[in-house]
Amino acid sequence: MGLADLVLRRGHLSEGALVDVWTTGIRPAHLDSCDPCATRAIELSRWLEDVQAIGRADADAVFSEERLSTQRDSVMNRLAQLDRRSKVISFPAAAPSTREVAAGRRGSPGWLLAAAAAGLMIGVVSMELSHMIPFGGSDQPAPLVATAPAQMPGMDDASWLDITYDRPSVGGLHALDEMTPRVADVMLASNR
């Protein structure tokens, strides 16, 4: 008997101690000498037995033998499916473990980044090379501004334009471009 039982309960056992009697099966000597505590212990054990019986009957009514049998069949079917599935997956080579799969998933963004960086580098280098190597395989860069209209004597603007449209060349198109008014220039002129 604890100090609390002696002081607070005037020597009688607490309910916790009575529960311990029920759960452990160890009967304290006090119960043999104290009728009120023995009565309480009996009353408590009856109540606990009653609750136990009701609780078990409740669960057993829901889980009848038939239901348990069905449940057992379901479990065995699920296990059979699992075993069959594992056979198929592991043949002919061993299936990758979950860890390997997870590691592979974690690794994939790195590969993507590397591939993207390589693609970018190739793009930049190609662009630089395209500026350095001229079209047509000639060592000399092609003149950006070719023959000017002034170098063609005896031609007015209209006939020069006809030639340019009939035989387009880079120099001719540049000259044509220079003659064409810009939208920005027109806008500026109209604002003034």
Next chain:
Amino acid sequence: MAGETTREADARVAIDVKAMQAAGQLDAARERYAELVERHQRRAARIAYHYVRDSADADEAVQDAFVKAYTHLGTFREELPFEIWFTRILINGCLDRIKAKRRRERWIARPTIDSNGEERDPAENLPSRSPSPEARLLHNERRQRLKKAMVQLPERQRLVFVLSHFEGRTSREVSAVTGLNESTVRVHLFRAIRRLRSLLAPGAELPTKAVGSETTAVKGRVRHGSR
């Protein structure tokens, strides 16, 4: 085998199943494992039913636990009783279901409530074993009261009460299953009994409260190997 305890028999079956699984004799392994299922099924169903308070959920939780135990049998160590190891798996599964149910019920009305606002008991549809209509009525009433009172218990208290009282486990065994220490188990058990006695006292009004609306939070899953 003569004189063999349930624990020893379980361990022998578990070792056999592991060996058969390793050897690729899967049909034989399943056949042997069926012995364990049959031996522990009723107890598992009772625990799950009292813990999750729903027969369909309990049914699925038990099935899942047996499947999981079979697939993870390689991690089972013989120094721990199979029953304890398996009950941990079962309880963790039940806990997951309770949490999932709680999440679901935030959005969906509970289907187990009838038109009178009472929780419907699936067992009511089953034939009773009571001999007379009066006895059946009384039995049903007591069962309903106990069920409602059990729902009022915080989850840990309910779990400890179910394992200790309905399944007759010792404090040490409950401690091994739940990961709580023995003195905590005894405290939970005592509090559960005290609360149930007050709730089931003659004339006491039982408040309606669903499993999913409990105020006591579930602290976490049972950790394997923790004591």
